[in-house]
Amino acid sequence: MMPTNGGAALRTERVTRQYQMGAALIRAVDEVSLEVGAAEFLALLGSSGSGKSTLLNLMAGLDRPTSGAILAHDRNLAEMNALELARYRSRTVGMVFQAFNLLPRMTLEENVELPLRLAEVERSERGGRVREALERVHLEKRLSHRPSELSGGEQQRAALARALVNRPTILLADEPTGNLDSTTGLEIMNLLQEINRSLGMTIVLVTHERPLAERFAHRIAELADGKLVSSGSKGVSGGQA
Amino acid sequence: MKSGVLTELAVRNLRVAAMRNSLTTLGIAVGVASLVAMLSLGVGLQQLANRRLARSGLFDTVFVTSRANFPGFGRRSSRSSLSSSSNTSSSASQPSNSSSDFENSTKDREPRRLDDAARRELEHLPHVVEVFPQIRFVTEVRYNGNPLTAMVAAIPDSARGSGSFDNIQGSFFSSPTADEAILQMEFAKDLSDQPSSLLGKDLVLRYAERRVIGMATGAQDAEGQGASGAGKVSHSSSGGGPGKTLAAADPAPENQGISIVPRDKTLRIVGIVDTEPAAGFGGLGSGRVLIPLKLGEALRAAQGNDLRDILRGSGTRPGYANLTVRAESPSQVQALESAIKKMGFAAFSLLDASEGLRTVFKIFDLLLGIFGSLALAVAMLGIVNTLVMAILERRREIGILKALGAADRDVKQLFFLEAGVMGLLGGTLGVGLGWLIGRAVTAGTNLYLRRQELPPTDVFAVTWWLLLGAIIFSIAVSLGAGLYPASRAAKLNPVEALRYE
Numbered sequence: 001m002m003p004t005n006g007g008a009a010l011r012t013e014r015v016t017r018q019y020q021m022g023a024a025l026i027r028a029v030d031e032v033s034l035e036v037g038a039a040e041f042l043a044l045l046g047s048s049g050s051g052k053s054t055l056l057n058l059m060a061g062l063d064r065p066t067s068g069a070i071l072a073h074d075r076n077l078a079e080m081n082a083l084e085l086a087r088y089r090s091r092t093v094g095m096v097f098q099a100f101n102l103l104p105r106m107t108l109e110e111n112v113e114l115p116l117r118l119a120e121v122e123r124s125e126r127g128g129r130v131r132e133a134l135e136r137v138h139l140e141k142r143l144s145h146r147p148s149e150l151s152g153g154e155q156q157r158a159a160l161a162r163a164l165v166n167r168p169t170i171l172l173a174d175e176p177t178g179n180l181d182s183t184t185g186l187e188i189m190n191l192l193q194e195i196n197r198s199l200g201m202t203i204v205l206v207t208h209e210r211p212l213a214e215r216f217a218h219r220i221a222e223l224a225d226g227k228l229v230s231s232g233s234k235g236v237s238g239g240q241a
Numbered sequence: 242m243k244s245g246v247l248t249e250l251a252v253r254n255l256r257v258a259a260m261r262n263s264l265t266t267l268g269i270a271v272g273v274a275s276l277v278a279m280l281s282l283g284v285g286l287q288q289l290a291n292r293r294l295a296r297s298g299l300f301d302t303v304f305v306t307s308r309a310n311f312p313g314f315g316r317r318s319s320r321s322s323l324s325s326s327s328n329t330s331s332s333a334s335q336p337s338n339s340s341s342d343f344e345n346s347t348k349d350r351e352p353r354r355l356d357d358a359a360r361r362e363l364e365h366l367p368h369v370v371e372v373f374p375q376i377r378f379v380t381e382v383r384y385n386g387n388p389l390t391a392m393v394a395a396i397p398d399s400a401r402g403s404g405s406f407d408n409i410q411g412s413f414f415s416s417p418t419a420d421e422a423i424l425q426m427e428f429a430k431d432l433s434d435q436p437s438s439l440l441g442k443d444l445v446l447r448y449a450e451r452r453v454i455g456m457a458t459g460a461q462d463a464e465g466q467g468a469s470g471a472g473k474v475s476h477s478s479s480g481g482g483p484g485k486t487l488a489a490a491d492p493a494p495e496n497q498g499i500s501i502v503p504r505d506k507t508l509r510i511v512g513i514v515d516t517e518p519a520a521g522f523g524g525l526g527s528g529r530v531l532i533p534l535k536l537g538e539a540l541r542a543a544q545g546n547d548l549r550d551i552l553r554g555s556g557t558r559p560g561y562a563n564l565t566v567r568a569e570s571p572s573q574v575q576a577l578e579s580a581i582k583k584m585g586f587a588a589f590s591l592l593d594a595s596e597g598l599r600t601v602f603k604i605f606d607l608l609l610g611i612f613g614s615l616a617l618a619v620a621m622l623g624i625v626n627t628l629v630m631a632i633l634e635r636r637r638e639i640g641i642l643k644a645l646g647a648a649d650r651d652v653k654q655l656f657f658l659e660a661g662v663m664g665l666l667g668g669t670l671g672v673g674l675g676w677l678i679g680r681a682v683t684a685g686t687n688l689y690l691r692r693q694e695l696p697p698t699d700v701f702a703v704t705w706w707l708l709l710g711a712i713i714f715s716i717a718v719s720l721g722a723g724l725y726p727a728s729r730a731a732k733l734n735p736v737e738a739l740r741y742e
Contacts, residue, residue, distance in 0.1 A: 062644060062735045083648050090646020101641045101739065105257045117246045118646040162645070 008071070009170055009202040010036040010059055015068035017054050028054040030226035031068065038169075039200040041193065043207055043217035051226035052206045053174055059204060060093055060172050061085040072170065090119045094163030098175035100155040102147040102162070108134070109143040112162045119166055133161040137191060153184035160191060170202045171195065177212065189216045247651070251658040258631065265620075265627040266667040272620035273671025273715045276613030277707060278678040283606040285679075285702035290598065300571040301370075303578045304589040305363065306563040309352040353585035356560040363566050366580055368573040373397045374561045376537040378544050380448040382530060384432045384439075391428055393446060394528025395537025399567065407696050411440045411512035417535040422446075423512040428529035439510045446530070450502040451543040501543055508532065617715070620667070621722040624660055628726030632656070632733070639730055640738025649731040656727035657720060664719025668712035675711070676703050 017029040029051045036042045044052040057063040058070055061077050070077040072092060080088065089095075094115075102111045112133055116126045134140045137157035147155050156176055163171055173192060177185030193216050196203045207213050213220050221231040255262045294300050353359065363372045376395035381388050398417045400406070406413055406423075414421045422444060429436035432444075514531075532540075544562065566588075568577050574590045581588040632639070639652055647655075679701035687697040 057736050060644070062739075083650070086643070086646055086648035086651075089644060095644050097644075097739065101637070101644070103638060103641060105253070114642075115645045117250075118642070118651070120246070166646075 007038060008035045009038045009040070009073060010034075010204065011069075011071040012055070012059070013069040013071070015055070015058060015065045015070055017051075017058060017063065018066045027226050029058065029065070032223070032226075032228045033068075034221055034228060034231055036170075036202055036204055038202055039196065041196045041203045041205070041216065041218045043205045043213035043220045044223060045207060045210060045213050045220050046223035047208055049225075050223040052208075052223045054226075055223065056172050056174050056204060056206045059170075060095055061088045090115065091166060092168055093170045093172055094166065094168040096156070096159050096163050096171070096173040096176045098178035100147070100152075100159045100179070102155055102158055104147050107144050107146055108139060108150070108158050111147070111158060112165050115162060115166045121166075129165055130161075133165040134158075136164060136195070137161045151184075152180050153187055156180060156184075156188050157191065160188070160195075164195065164199075168201070170204070172204050172206075174206045175208070176205070177207070177209070185212070192216065247654050247658050248662075250655055251662055254631075254635075254655075255659055255662055258634075261627055261630070262663060265623045266663050266670065268620040268623040269617070269663060269667025269715055269719060270620075270670035270674055272614075272617030273668050273711050274674035274678060275616040276610065276714070277672055277675025277703065277711045278682070278701075279609035279613035280606065280707055280711075281675065281679045281701045281703045282682070283602070283609040284704060284707065285700045287599075287602040287606070288702045289698060289700060290602070294571075294598070300591055301568050301574060302590065303566045303568065303574060303581055304563060305355065305566055305581055305586045307352055307355045307560070308585070308587045309354075354560045355562070355564060355586065359584070359586070360561065360564060362584065363564060363581065366566075366577060368569045368577060370567045370569055371397060371399060372564050372566050373534055374538070374564050376534065376542070376544065377528065378448060378542045380446055380542070383445040383447060384442070387432075388447075389428075389431060391529040393448070393530045393532060393537075393542070395532050395534045396528070397534045406512070406514060409512045409514050410437055411510075413512060414533045415511070417533045418539070419511075419533055420506070420508050420536065421511045421533065422508040423514060423531040424510060425529045425531070426513055426515050429513045436513050439513065442510050443507050444510060444530075446506045446508060446532075446540075448504055448506065448540060449543040450504045450541050451547060452500045452502055452541070499543075499547065504540070506540060617718055621718050624663060624719050624722035625726060627663075628656055628660060628723055629729070631659075632726055632730045635730075636733065636738045639733050640735045640740075643733075643735035644739060652733070653727045653731035656730045657723050660719045660723025660727070661716055664716040665712065667719070668715025671715060672708050672711050676708075679703055 012032050012034045014031045014033050015029055016027060016031050018025055018027045020026075032051075032055060034055075044055060046052045054063070058065050058077075059072070061072075061080070065078055068078070072088065075088075077085065077088065102108075103114070106114070109130055112130045113126055116129060121129070131140060131143075134143065137160050139154060139157055139161060142150065142154065142158075147158070150158065156179075160176075171192070176188050176192070180188065189212055192203055192205065195201055205213065205217060210220075219232060222229045360372055360374075363369065378393055379390060380393050382391045382393075383389075398414070401413045409423070411423075414423070424432070424436075424439065426436060429439055433439050508530075566577065566581065568574050578588045578590050642652060642655075643649075683699055683701050686700050690697055
């Protein structure tokens with residue numbers, strides 16, 4: 001894991017992302033400036049189409065801003081080339097998606113091992129790290145199962161293990177409870193909180209569920225129509241399910 | 242990403258869509274198989290032709306004759322005819338040089354005689370396997386008391402491997418000096434309704450033995466080894482029975498001549514051949530009764546050129562009308578022919594015809610290769626289709642890979658590798674399939690040949706370079722086909738790919 005210095009893990013400076021949709025120019029993210037501290041659990045809250053997922057993709061290095069800067073550990077993603085961005089996605093950030101995005105043809109073990117392969121981690125080291133990540137999400141006994149053999153909650157836990165296996169400093173979660181029932185969703189949120197606390201990992205959670213954000217995040221940044229409307233509310237109120 | 246990891250992922254991906262990838266791989270295999278089959282056929286036919294031609298002795302022999310045998314030899318006014326003759330003789334090489342050499346060497350001096358000394362000299366030239374004279378004479382053959390006229394040809398022991406005797410009924414001569422004969426099938430039919438019943442039977446050759454008159458016994462013996470020693474024919478000819486001298490001669494050189502003595506020779510029939518054997522240029526095609534060469538030489542039978550030599554006044558010493566020089570391989574014929582010409586003899590070979598044949602086969606191979614490649618081109622479109630479909634199907638997977646840290650290059654290499662693996666598998670399978678096609682066609686061809694009562698042959702030649710080349714070609718073509726899909730996959734926007742359902 002990359003060491004944190006107590007400063008900003010992520011910072012966006014007047015970031016704009018616009019798309020051409022026919023004749024119309026859509027500003028999905030409109031000059032958003034936001035700072036996420038090291039080991040902070042930030043919730044990006046907003047309704048559908050508010051630009052929160054687009055902002056998260058920009059932070060993940062999956063997309064490039066039209067203007068502005070995104071700094072991860074003081075390195076500007078907008079200035080990185082494709083290979084540097086790939087390396088950043090591989091080693092600095094972990095991602096969790098609403099749809100889990102596990103590869104259905106691979107077993108759980110192989111899915112979790114994939115980021116290690118992409119990061120060219122030695123084979124001898126891979127097995128231990130896969131088991132460690134799966135133990136953290138309590139799936140160590142489901143190594144040889146395929147995603148289709150797991151429940152939604154288990155799949156999301158497996159996705160979380162995959163996001164953690166390369167020991168990133170930043171975890172980006174895009175509506176991780178969106179496809180889960182409330183109980184399972186709470187389980188996942190508890191896991192995220194536990195990871196944040198025990199590993200000191202910076203977490204940016206995208207959600208449209210205000211209660212969850214208020215319950216688990218240190219801070220809530222709210223987006224509407226691509227603009228940041230608030231970014232400083234609330235501290236963590238507890239967090240146990 | 243490490244190549245081992247990439248390969249593992251590629252093989253896994255291929256295994257997952259097993260049916261579609263198998264069909265694509267099979268398409269490649271069929272393409273490679275057709276290519277291998279076509280080229281194997283081309284190479285096989287070429288090798289067959291080369292083998293047959295080499296065994297026929299047509300392309301590894303040089304036919305040598307004295308320049309005195311050319312019309313108009315030694316006459317300064319006959320420049321055009323000399324050039325023409327020389328050009329014919331040097332069909333393989335340096336026609337203009339040999340033409341001028343020929344003129345220079347023949348203007349002011351006697352042409353070199355083709356005698357025993359020349360034969361020994363020819364035998365000592367590099368890469369010469371054997372040197373033998375052509376012995377052919379028309380004679381009377383008696384079987385069961387019935388006389389028939391036939392051309393007798395003496396053949397060297399090396400003709401045994403010429404291919405002409407592959408289907409012989411009976412056997413080849415037991416030794417180069419055996420009193421044995423092999424009959425040409427048509428002639429055997431003239432002798433008996435059941436040719437095979439002739440094997441082991443005797444026939445009698447009644448031939449004209451040539452004796453030089455007025456020479457010492459030793460000289461005559463030497464002449465006997467040569468084919469066409471000659472002297473002046475005596476004008477005092479008289480009729481005579483067997484063993485009776487036809488021409489008398491004075492021992493003085495100017496009165497030397499030959500006598501023709503009727504002789505009988507009993508030969509055991511040991512074999513019957515279907516085809517007319519050919520053994521070297523100007524070969525033995527017309528021989529209906531074949532005898533061993535050394536026996537032929539020992540018979541000292543009068544031949545057609547004897548009278549010509551005597552009339553020309555050059556026949557006082559023993560010599561040969563011509564000699565056939567056989568080289569170790571066709572590649573040495575050209576040098577050998579030049580060396581023989583430098584010795585002062587006229588020399589012919591069929592090397593030019595062989596070169597022409599090789600060119601024809603190269604073009605044949607090229608055409609077969611093009612037709613074979615068409616199937617591979619279709620297979621290549623199959624790969625493009627499969628991989629493009631895979632991109633659509635695996636769009637989300639590509640997005641996930643990129644989200645997890647795969648670079649564009651990694652995705653490109655992954656698709657590229659999948660195409661390569663399909664090429665390798667398809668190529669290997671295709672080579673096997675092509676080999677099987679070759680075996681099947683060969684078996685079918687041989688079945689047909691057997692029904693036509695012809696010897697079996699191998700019309701396909703699957704060489705190691707062809708197998709290796711086909712696999713490499715298959716991989717190269719597959720990689721080429723994978724270029725576009727791989728590049729398209731690499732350029733996929735991960736955000737859009739992740740949204741894809």
